[in-house]
Structures are given as structure tokens and as C-alpha cells.
Amino acid sequence: MKSFIKCLLRFEGKGTDLHEGILGTVSAYYGCVEAQGRGTLHCHMLIWLEGGLNPNEIKDRILQNEEQSFKECLLQYLEDTISTCIPELPEEDISIPNQTCHPCSTRGVNFQNTTEEDGLETMRKKDIHLLAKKCQTHRHLKTCWKYWRGPPEPKECQFDLDKKNIHLISLTDPITGEITLKCLDGLVNHFNASILEAMRCNMDIKFIGSGPAAKTILYYITDYITKSQLKTHVALAAMETAIHKLEIYDPNDDDCTLRAKKMLQKCAHSMISHQELLAQQVCSYLMDFEDHFTSHEYRGLYWTNFESFVEECNPSPECNQSSIIDDDTVPKISHSHSGDTEGALDEPNEEFEHRPVEGTLDDDGVYVEQLQNDEIRIGSDNFGNLVPKATQVMDYLHRDDKFSNICI
Known part of the structure; x- marks a missing residue:
């Protein structure tokens, strides 16, 4: 792959002189290595060309007579x-x-x-x-x-x-x-x-x-x-194995919480030990070969945080069909603001304040639901200096005007 990038794409590194390769002048690339079911290693790669237009710009120019x-x-x-x-x-x-x-x-x-x-x-x-x-x-x-x-x-x-x-x-x-x-x-x-x-x-x-x-x-x-690297059928098989091991009841372990923790621990260990690794993948890891090829450095984007925020602001009807129940026993929410929706949203509601939400971890391993929108946490940089930190969602929402063109 390195020879392909250097000789065919003719990309010699970020910040160096650009050269025209097989596809044109490459400005960036990102490739992931994957193994097929039969063990064949292959690479999926995105390549950006210098001067290339984005899909919307291409469409606009094509539609212009x-x-x-x-x-x-x-x-x-x-x-x-x-x-x-x-x-x-x-x-x-x-x-x-x-x-x-x-x-x-x-x-x-x-x-x-x-x-x-x-x-x-x-x-x-x-x-x-x-x-x-x-x-x-x-x-x-x-x-x-x-x-x-x-x-x-x-x-x-x-x-x-x-x-x-x-x-x-x-x-x-x-x-x-x-x-x-x-x-x-x-x-x-x-x-x-x-x-x-x-x-x-x-x-x-x-x-x-x-x-x-x-x-x-x-x-x-x-x-x-x-997509997840852990296949669904592998995870379910691992959980089944762990549950079978815990079926034998030990009278000394009468604590339900202790048994539940043991089950989760065994499930996690089973998932790790039952990972499907092909011979080509194992050899690649042992030889310290790359599993991805990039021209630039990237920061991790924790998408689940953003997804949870969007879902909270605008719940999806498809994902919340089970919660829509036509039952008189379910308490109805009424607003006394004469159609003032903004005022109704600003008013706190005890029923929703204590509603359990699916846990979402941020980049520091802290549950996003435990953080208030205006809460700032203290972290440290590479030199050990203390710096204020917020979640990626809050950083994005309150970004400076010069970053307004950056859209997730």
C-alpha cells in the first residue's frame, strides 16, 4: 500500500510538493484495511484530488446550461x-x-x-x-x-x-x-x-x-x-456461553448484585475471547503492519453524543414508536401558555427531569447525561497543564464564528 501511495498516487507527504499521479494531483487520502470472510486482506480508500469540487458544486455546474x-x-x-x-x-x-x-x-x-x-x-x-x-x-x-x-x-x-x-x-x-x-x-x-x-x-x-x-x-x-468490529452473532454466542456458566447456582453467592456483576464480567471476557481473527489478520498484527493509511491526522468524533443530543431535541418517531401509547392511564402533558411553545419548553418538568436516559460516554469516559450544558471540567494537556474541557457537543454548539462553515 505504501508503494501504491508513493508510486501511483505520487503523494509523498503532507506539506511536500504535490505531484500528478495516476488519478490526478492527490491532496488527501484515507484507507482502512479489512479482512474478508475467507481471510483476504483488502483496503477501502477515499482519495481527494487537488481542485476537486464537492458533490453540490458538481451538481450546480452540471445543471447550468x-x-x-x-x-x-x-x-x-x-x-x-x-x-x-x-x-x-x-x-x-x-x-x-x-x-x-x-x-x-x-x-x-x-x-x-x-x-x-x-x-x-x-x-x-x-x-x-x-x-x-x-x-x-x-x-x-x-x-x-x-x-x-x-x-x-x-x-x-x-x-x-x-x-x-x-x-x-x-x-x-x-x-x-x-x-x-x-x-x-x-x-x-x-x-x-x-x-x-x-x-x-x-x-x-x-x-x-x-x-x-x-x-x-x-x-x-x-x-x-x-460499523462494529464485533459481529452480532459472535456477541450473542458469547453471552449465551457466559449465561450457561452462571446457571449453576452457588448458595454462597446469594447476593443478586454480585451475581449480576459476575455475569457482565463473564460476558465481556467471552466477547473478547470469542473474537473471529483470521490468520492473515493475526500475521498483520504480529508484523506490526498498518491497519489504516492516512495523509492527515484526525481527532476522534464521538458520534453517539451528537446523536443523543439530536434525539433529545427532536425525537425520532421511528425510534419512539413503542412509547406512543393511546391509554387513558398515561398522564397527559398540558401547557397553559396559550400556544407559546417556547415558554413551555423553557419551563422545567419534574416528570422528564428524572427520566432515565440511555448512558452515553464522552471522550473522557464521563456520562454525557451527568453533565449540565454549562458545566466545564478540568483536564490536562500533553505537558501536564490544567485546561478547561467541555463535551464535544458543547464545543461544537458554542464554536466561534470563524468555524461556522464546519458542519457535522
């Missing part, structure tokens, strides 16, 4: 960068090292010992053809229909790869601004020919542009980076 040249240049760049079909096999019959074995098992064409007179360009085209055919062509397996509920629901591949996904030309939607790339083979994962030739492994590349497709990609990325 006078920006026709911008649309043409953007589509031309995407077609040059992203391949959506298997390149044709050269007509000239020429031999290359990997034509008798899997193309990923060799280093491909030897650039140093091959010249144009020897047919270097033809050999490279044949090499890329074999690589794309072996690595990028999708074959439907049981995993593709994982979320299919059966008839009458249409049977669609969860990876959105189908023979019918054909687009003869690249175009933009005049209403949503969505970009649709030319695609001559609906069963091919999109790839960059230069990256495929150099890395010699399967890949997928997408452009985060505008419209519903961009929103789908952003949702997938957000869902991916926030």
Missing part, C-alpha cells in the same frame, strides 16, 4: 480514468509470461528487457486484457442473492452487476445532475487500467459525483466506517 464545456471535460476525464469493460485482445499473436497461468501470479511484462520493436505496447494490452478478464469479471454466487426475499420480488444482485446494465454513452441527468458512465459490459467491476496492471489484483473504483448515486456511495462509506 452555460457549463457545457465543464460537463464534457468531466465525462472525458472519467472515461479516461475508469474502465467499464474488458479491453479487446490485440489481433497480433504475441507471447507474454502470464498467458499460461493466472495473470496475478506473475509480475507481467518486463519493461526493462522489452522494447517497442519487441511489441511492448501489444504485450501490455494483452496483459491488461487477461488481468481484467480474470480479476474484474463478476460471476454470480449465492452471496449475490443474500438479500433477495424470493418471488415476487425481482432477483437482483446485491452488487448491482447485471448483463442488462449497459449504457452506450456517458451522460448526465438534466434534473438530478447524476452522472452515468458509458458501460459496455454490465458484469465488469469498474477499474483503472494502470492500477490494475501495477497492483495485479481485483479492484473497484467509483467517482463520488452528484445525484442519488453519490448519496448511495456516501451512505455506504459512512455505514462501513461506523
Whole structure:
């Protein structure tokens, strides 16, 4: 991955001179390493290009009639960068090292010992053809229909790869601004020919542009980076094991609180000991290989704190359906402010002041619910100096005007 970043992206570090790489001039990147169920290590990476526009700016310029040249240049760049079909096999019959074995098992064409007179360009085209055919062509397996509920629901591949996904030309939607790339083979994962030739492994590349497709990609990325490393079935199996161990009643342990604490402790230990780690992951940790690659330093954002604050200010109907009960026994809340909603909200209510709230820890391990909005805590910096600290939510809400453009 370091070679990929240095040689192909040509990013040599923050603060250094920028160089144009395979995709353009890279200004930032963020990549996470993950292991598949079969143990294959792979990396999900976001790449920002120097001068790149955000999805809203791209949409605005695409929808402007006078920006026709911008649309043409953007589509031309995407077609040059992203391949959506298997390149044709050269007509000239020429031999290359990997034509008798899997193309990923060799280093491909030897650039140093091959010249144009020897047919270097033809050999490279044949090499890329074999690589794309072996690595990028999708074959439907049981995993593709994982979320299919059966008839009458249409049977669609969860990876959105189908023979019918054909687009003869690249175009933009005049209403949503969505970009649709030319695609001559609906069963091919999109790839960059230069990256495929150099890395010699399967890949997928997408452009985060505008419209519903961009929103789908952003949702997938957000869902991916926030998902729990502990799978649900592993956690439930660990808890079941811990509960079975505590089923044998010990008369000496008559304290219910003590037994409850022991159960929680055993559950936690079981979850840790029952983690699924593949051999490739273990080797990667033992060899001290990176599990992520970043161009910048980032501070942790404790999203649950913000989520709890938003939920408190504007409760979600979907998440609180169970609390909506049409029962005369439930006390009704009435306001005597003649429609003055703000006054009603400002007035304290004993019923809600002592309402138990789901505990949310902040970055210092303190429950957010225990802190008042105006409470300041004392912490220490890297040099041991005492500094005032507040929760990230309060820091964000009361940020200075110069940070008003920063939006969570």
C-alpha cells in the first residue's frame, strides 16, 4: 500500500510538493484495511484530488446550461480514468509470461528487457486484457442473492452487476445532475487500467459525483466506517456461553448484585475471547503492519453524543414508536401558555427531569447525561497543564464564528 501511495498516487507527504499521479494531483487520502470472510486482506480508500469540487458544486455546474464545456471535460476525464469493460485482445499473436497461468501470479511484462520493436505496447494490452478478464469479471454466487426475499420480488444482485446494465454513452441527468458512465459490459467491476496492471489484483473504483448515486456511495462509506468490529452473532454466542456458566447456582453467592456483576464480567471476557481473527489478520498484527493509511491526522468524533443530543431535541418517531401509547392511564402533558411553545419548553418538568436516559460516554469516559450544558471540567494537556474541557457537543454548539462553515 505504501508503494501504491508513493508510486501511483505520487503523494509523498503532507506539506511536500504535490505531484500528478495516476488519478490526478492527490491532496488527501484515507484507507482502512479489512479482512474478508475467507481471510483476504483488502483496503477501502477515499482519495481527494487537488481542485476537486464537492458533490453540490458538481451538481450546480452540471445543471447550468452555460457549463457545457465543464460537463464534457468531466465525462472525458472519467472515461479516461475508469474502465467499464474488458479491453479487446490485440489481433497480433504475441507471447507474454502470464498467458499460461493466472495473470496475478506473475509480475507481467518486463519493461526493462522489452522494447517497442519487441511489441511492448501489444504485450501490455494483452496483459491488461487477461488481468481484467480474470480479476474484474463478476460471476454470480449465492452471496449475490443474500438479500433477495424470493418471488415476487425481482432477483437482483446485491452488487448491482447485471448483463442488462449497459449504457452506450456517458451522460448526465438534466434534473438530478447524476452522472452515468458509458458501460459496455454490465458484469465488469469498474477499474483503472494502470492500477490494475501495477497492483495485479481485483479492484473497484467509483467517482463520488452528484445525484442519488453519490448519496448511495456516501451512505455506504459512512455505514462501513461506523460499523462494529464485533459481529452480532459472535456477541450473542458469547453471552449465551457466559449465561450457561452462571446457571449453576452457588448458595454462597446469594447476593443478586454480585451475581449480576459476575455475569457482565463473564460476558465481556467471552466477547473478547470469542473474537473471529483470521490468520492473515493475526500475521498483520504480529508484523506490526498498518491497519489504516492516512495523509492527515484526525481527532476522534464521538458520534453517539451528537446523536443523543439530536434525539433529545427532536425525537425520532421511528425510534419512539413503542412509547406512543393511546391509554387513558398515561398522564397527559398540558401547557397553559396559550400556544407559546417556547415558554413551555423553557419551563422545567419534574416528570422528564428524572427520566432515565440511555448512558452515553464522552471522550473522557464521563456520562454525557451527568453533565449540565454549562458545566466545564478540568483536564490536562500533553505537558501536564490544567485546561478547561467541555463535551464535544458543547464545543461544537458554542464554536466561534470563524468555524461556522464546519458542519457535522
